[in-house]
Amino acid sequence: xxxxxxxxxxxxxxxxxxxxxxxxxxxxxxxxxxxxxxxxxxxxxxxxxxxxxxxxxxxxxxxxxxxxxxxxxxxxxxxxxxxxxxxxxxxxxxxxxxxxxxxxxxxxxxxxxxxxxxxxxxxxxxxxxxxxxxxxxxxxxxxxxxxxxxxxxxxxxxxxxxxxxxxxxxxxxxxxxxxxxxxxxxxxxxxxxxxxxxxxxxxxxxxxxxxxxxxxxxxxxxxxxxxxxxxxxxxxxxxxxxxxxxxxxxxx
Amino acid sequence: xxxxxxxxxxxxxxxxxxxxxxxxxxxxxxxxxxxxxxxxxxxxxxxxxxxxxxxxxxxxxxxxxxxxxxxxxxxxxxxxxxxxxxxxxxxxxxxxxxxxxxxxxxxxxxxxxxxxxxxxxxxxxxxxxxxxxxxxxxxxxxxxxxxxxxxxxxxxxxxxxxxxxxxxxxxxxxxxxxxxxxxxxxxxxxxxxxxxxxxxxxxxxxxxxxxxxxxxxxxxxxxx
Numbered sequence: 341x342x343x344x345x346x347x348x349x350x351x352x353x354x355x356x357x358x359x360x361x362x363x364x365x366x367x368x369x370x371x372x373x374x375x376x377x378x379x380x381x382x383x384x385x386x387x388x389x390x391x392x393x394x395x396x397x398x399x400x401x402x403x404x405x406x407x408x409x410x411x412x413x414x415x416x417x418x419x420x421x422x423x424x425x426x427x428x429x430x431x432x433x434x435x436x437x438x439x440x441x442x443x444x445x446x447x448x449x450x451x452x453x454x455x456x457x458x459x460x461x462x463x464x465x466x467x468x469x470x471x472x473x474x475x476x477x478x479x480x481x482x483x484x485x486x487x488x489x490x491x492x493x494x495x496x497x498x499x500x501x502x503x504x505x506x507x508x509x510x511x512x513x514x515x516x517x518x519x520x521x522x523x524x525x526x527x528x529x530x531x532x533x534x535x536x537x538x539x540x541x542x543x544x545x546x547x548x549x550x551x552x553x554x555x556x557x558x559x560x561x562x563x564x565x566x567x568x569x570x571x572x573x574x575x576x577x578x579x580x581x582x583x584x585x586x587x588x589x590x591x592x
Numbered sequence: 593x594x595x596x597x598x599x600x601x602x603x604x605x606x607x608x609x610x611x612x613x614x615x616x617x618x619x620x621x622x623x624x625x626x627x628x629x630x631x632x633x634x635x636x637x638x639x640x641x642x643x644x645x646x647x648x649x650x651x652x653x654x655x656x657x658x659x660x661x662x663x664x665x666x667x668x669x670x671x672x673x674x675x676x677x678x679x680x681x682x683x684x685x686x687x688x689x690x691x692x693x694x695x696x697x698x699x700x701x702x703x704x705x706x707x708x709x710x711x712x713x714x715x716x717x718x719x720x721x722x723x724x725x726x727x728x729x730x731x732x733x734x735x736x737x738x739x740x741x742x743x744x745x746x747x748x749x750x751x752x753x754x755x756x757x758x759x760x761x762x763x764x765x766x767x768x769x770x771x772x773x774x775x776x777x778x779x780x781x782x783x784x785x786x787x788x789x790x791x792x793x794x795x796x797x798x799x800x801x802x803x804x805x806x807x808x809x810x811x812x813x814x815x816x
Contacts, residue, residue: 394676433679441670443677445602447609459598460678486609487669502674 343405343434343509344370346391346541350400353386360386362565363400373532373542375552375573377586378562384545387562388512391543392437393428404431404510433461436508438516442499446488450479450498453487454505461506473501478527492519500528504535511535514545525551549579549586561589568592595680599688604695606665613658617700621654622707629711643712644774647704648730648767654700655734656756659693663742682809686739690804693735701727719777722786726777729793730770736800737762744811769793
């Protein structure tokens, strides 16, 4: 499945009495890296969950380009294909998620984890893809060790490789720099830049302005479930400029 | 089928490395059988009804321990979320878990059957094929219900307590059918009696596997 835009309209999510999102409109485009910023509890992870198809919106809808499927609120599900399940599966196959947790099995080696997920996503040459990716993220020496023996930073590198193993169309990275050392941050920045150059639609949720500032094309700030700022990234791709945008948006 | 095979392969490899579920469930099943055995020590020789009941109770209790831990394992590293994100039908996730649980229980049942036969002095050689069929169908029925609730309890705080509370009332027909069918085989009753319980389990399995395939997606999706 290929799609060039992700179009969210009126996304609202309510958990009990808590309103996590309140009518979010957002359009994401191919080859564009968006920083999704906001204070704790602003609704960032909920928005990522909805875009990843893991969370159903209470109201509103998401359309994945002209040829893609879609999810909508109120329990209804609208998909472009005649075969709803096939469309859902295909849609999920085009999405990559880097989450707070590694999403990897501790009793499998790093290499086995990647081969397993590559096969699950129908990657043609799973073993070769896993070999290449594990070397790319700097885990070649630890590839045959169980993932449970990895340090936090190594697990994060494996999580990044797992999210990229099927070359996703939409990459949702929720705090991807967590646990990484300076070399890891540099490597991840490089990988994300490559994904953007490949035409991937990218959303990076982070509080690490240093790491994300040089990468992004656009800044979206969420506050209290609403979009407080949505504009191109500051011309000066600096931490200070990004921090100014964030501060102004959150205080407004 | 490819996805089910792949997911089952993963569960088997993880268990072969950890060897946690097999040992824990076998040990628990053996302890349950031994406790019952000691309870009847010194009294008259337990009837085949008792032996059959002990066998099925031990399998059910040990199975619950295994299932609880099997889903706990998917919560480490939030791998259940990773599976829900993958482009495989949700029914494949359900069927693979059902298969993995069944495989585990078959191993436990082999040990439990030998122990009950030995400790209660019950010869099972002549009825083994029918008994295996009965155990197999009972296992599928139990696993079909347990896999459904195991997954749907997800991040519920009291899931370890809730799982048996939800599963046991529903698998009571499996326990009754399994025990009555085993008794019928052990006492050499009319073949029609055991056959009836086999058919009963077959219908139970068909109903609950179909139900599981149907409702698994709405139960685990939505706010995963």
